[in-house]
Amino acid sequence: MVECVYCAEIFSFSEIQGHIDCCEKKNNSDSTAEETLENTQSGSSEEVQAGTSAAASSSSNQNPREENQSSSSEEWTTEPDVYEAANMFRRHLLNNAELKPGLVARLDLRSTEEDREREILTFYKKTGIDWASPFSVILTAIGDGVKRHFLSMVMEKIQFGFDLVFENTTRTLLFNGTGDHKVPSTSKALIDGDLFRVAGRAIGHSFIHGGPRFTGLSPAMLQLIVGSNEEFVAPEVADRPDTDVVDVVSVLDSQRKLTPQERCEVNNLAFSWDLPPINNNNRRWLAQKILQHAVVERRRTQMKQLRRGLKESGVVTMIKERPALAKVLFPRSAEQVMDSQTILKRIIWPMPDSEDEDDHSNVEETCLVTGFLRDYIEKGSSQELHLLLKFWTGWSIPPQHLYVEVSPEITLPVASTCLTTLKLSLKCQSYQAFEENLEASMRSTEFGFGLI
Incomplete structure (x- = not known):
């Protein structure tokens, strides 16, 4: 957790950047708005809503803070970098909903896979939800690592299928196809169950909270979401x-x-x-x-459901205003390829404590173990690196910093996903043993998520 330098409130690592941007703008407001700003920060939700509404921005009696918020809410429409524009829109939704009641998902990891999948589908079948509301997940604790684990698991189910059985199949796939040619299933049971609407809510919810995206959607399907007929994309x-x-x-x-x-x-x-x-x-x-x-024609109903779910999550506004941002919400498969340098340049390696005499005896062992990790990352395939990141942080999206600790008190690697910290055992004396132990721990991601 991190304390904001402007308002002294406590936020998680994933939320602090968006909050600081907003808080900094408040701090730099004109002096004539200072009294109004103080009243708003003390908890007046009506003023916050007025500051972000279109009606208030057009009012002749609007105060400087309201003008500042209205202006910042539209900056994403002119930002030339589509990825930054999408992030600005995402932060705008989160800022508008920060005073709303929290949205809590509950998942029991001790239950069967089918029971967990039912809990996920039940959660996203809820209606009338503002999916930008402050979000937390209850597994065995509450934290960013739990939230990342939950959203990662949800998006894997949407992307690769559920174990729940529909129509006598061994696995329920919402989408079929490979590479960048994924299209919705034509299963009547899925359509009747409104499950593509559920998928739209989940995809939008994950995007809003910085989670994994749905990759490889066919361009012909993407055009149906954008709703533009200017450049017809012929199916392949x-x-x-x-x-x-x-x-x-x-x-x-x-x-x-x-x-x-x-x-x-x-x-x-x-x-x-x-x-x-x-x-x-x-x-x-x-x-x-x-x-x-x-x-196309056999999938219009599915895509209407998907678009409705995206609309309920709030992200369709972004696509309607700037259709180019759809590729941020639905990236190509090639964009998800992970390379070793992407991870290595973010790692904060452990440093010996020069004042601790006992630590000097472990410096060589620590360097040996961290060297094993570097070798593993440099040799790893894209899929292996995705799995490593998922074990390390809760999902396969590299954060700004990845921390490594070496401890003589553990046998197998463990991860503190909330703190993006990977803890390695000092007891590994060979690369083969290190690799076997690390991969054994990584396989536990399906049933746990390191230490929260």
């Missing part, structure tokens, strides 16, 4: 996970003459979607129409 064959459609489109795109059986398969699919039969002049047109129907 890779967007269609069904092999029967892929085969028909591939046949139509080829230049060779179709066999009677192939022609029959094409016509059967065309007739089922009220499209005309194939002829010598419409092959390419028919291929595009079949692909358009298979990818």
Whole structure:
């Protein structure tokens, strides 16, 4: 936790930057607004709301603080860097909701995987929620590490599927496809259950609180969220996970003459979607129409639900104002590739205490162990580094600082996720033992999250 230098209030590491920005602007307000500012800081929620509302910003009697807040709330619309603009919008939502009742999620890690998934779905099925409200999670404690663990787990379920069984499947996938071609499932059970609306709320909620994003959404689907028809994005064959459609489109795109059986398969699919039969002049047109129907038309309901959930979370305003920011909310897969330098440059390595005589005897052992960690990071694949960060911090988003401690009192590595601190055992004398112990601890992330 960190104390604000302006108002002396206590905030977590993840919230302090946005708060300081707001607090600094308040501190630099005109002297004529000082009395109003003091009254507002003492707890007048009505003045805070008035300062951020559009109606108050247009009032002729508006005080300087209200003008300052209204101006800052619109800065994200003109910020040239789309990633910074998205962060400014996110902080704007959080600042507006900071006085609202807290939103608390409860999860019992001792329960079964299916029970935890039901708790997640029940949480995001709640209606009338301001998802920018102060957010906390109760597992076995309350803290930033718990919140990161919860949002990371939620987004993994949205991205890669639930173990809950629908329609006699072994795993319930909300989205199908690979790479940057993920599209919503056409499962009627998921649509009837309004689960894509749930997914939209979860995606927006995670973004607002700085959590993981949904990666690899098909550009054709992203256009449906943006709602712009200015630049039509044609669906690609890779967007269609069904092999029967892929085969028909591939046949139509080829230049060779179709066999009677192939022609029959094409016509059967065309007739089922009220499209005309194939002829010598419409092959390419028919291929595009079949692909358009298979990818886009069959998923409009799902995308409407997803967009409604995003709207309820508050992030659709950002996309409507600046459609380019949609790629921040739904990044490409390549942007999620983790490299060793991204982690190494953020690590604060342990320093020996020159005044502690006992510490001198452990300097060599400490250097040996930290050297093992550096080697592991430099050799690690993107997936391994993501897992390491998730164990270390609660999710695979690198913070500004990562701390390392070496202790003779532990056997396996542990993580204090709230403090982004990885604690390593001083007892490892070989790289192989270090690697085995670290990976064993990392595998516990599914069932725990280090020390909170």
